[in-house]
Amino acid sequence: QKEVEQDPGPLSVPEGAIVSLNCTYSNSAFQYFMWYRQYSRKGPELLMYTYSSGNKEDGRFTAQVDKSSKYISLFIRDSQPSDSATYLCAMWATSGTYKYIFGTGTRLKVLA
Amino acid sequence: GAGVSQSPRYKVAKRGQDVALRCDPISGHVSLFWYQQALGQGPEFLTYFQNEAQLDKSGLPSDRFFAERPEGSVSTLKIQRTQQEDSAVYLCASSLEGNYGYTFGSGTRLTVV
Numbered sequence: 001q002k003e004v005e006q007d008p009g010p011l012s013v014p015e016g017a018i019v020s021l022n023c024t025y026s027n028s029a030f031q032y033f034m035w036y037r038q039y040s041r042k043g044p045e046l047l048m049y050t051y052s053s054g055n056k057e058d059g060r061f062t063a064q065v066d067k068s069s070k071y072i073s074l075f076i077r078d079s080q081p082s083d084s085a086t087y088l089c090a091m092w093a094t095s096g097t098y099k100y101i102f103g104t105g106t107r108l109k110v111l112a
Numbered sequence: 113g114a115g116v117s118q119s120p121r122y123k124v125a126k127r128g129q130d131v132a133l134r135c136d137p138i139s140g141h142v143s144l145f146w147y148q149q150a151l152g153q154g155p156e157f158l159t160y161f162q163n164e165a166q167l168d169k170s171g172l173p174s175d176r177f178f179a180e181r182p183e184g185s186v187s188t189l190k191i192q193r194t195q196q197e198d199s200a201v202y203l204c205a206s207s208l209e210g211n212y213g214y215t216f217g218s219g220t221r222l223t224v225v
Binding site: 004006008032034036041042043044045046049051088090092097098099100101102103104105 | 207216
């Protein structure tokens with residue numbers, strides 16, 4: 001079993017829909033949780049990071065972390081065709097390492 | 113520079129050839145990382161530098177992989193005697209020390225034929 005599990009999709013939604021992307025993890029030492037967006041043939045781009053449990057909002061994006069359930073989510077409101085990309089979750093344990101553990105990524109397609 | 117720059121963008125190597133992949137991090141970024149991303153997978157950690165010191169190389173898959181950052185800025189990832197399983201996108205990322213959230217380059221897509 002991988003440390004971080006993420007449904008690969010693809011996920012297709014109509015423009016304007018609310019999108020929910022999720023990851024589960026097994027390592028309770030993870031403290032920082034990141035969401036990256038990756039367009040085709042580009043490097044991952046940091047969207048949000050959160051520390052420990054709770055919510056964080058940035059524009060149309062909301063990140064949620066539930067450490068008790070080892071479950072994180074990214075919500076995208078009013079989705080746009082330009083949001084079509086692969087979304088990667090990443091996690092960091094902080095203890096003596098700067099290494100991130102990534103999920104496999106979820107492919108999202110927002111239909112106009 | 114404004115972002116992390118990687119070169120070449122694409123590299124085709126015959127099996128057994130040696131390759132060198134270059135990374136120019138964002139100016140002033142102390143930390144530099146190399147990741148490997150296979151098709152349809154998330155990035156997997158290879159190695160980490162803080163300035164010129166290689167502090168973690170636990171992800172390098174074999175002794176054919178070697179990375180250096182001699183002056184604490186530009187880094188090179190070298191793969192000797194390339195094999196087909198080395199085909200992947202090699203991503204470089206940098207960050208300020210203590211900053212949370214790397215900035216990635218666009219990667220080098222290596223194809224071994």
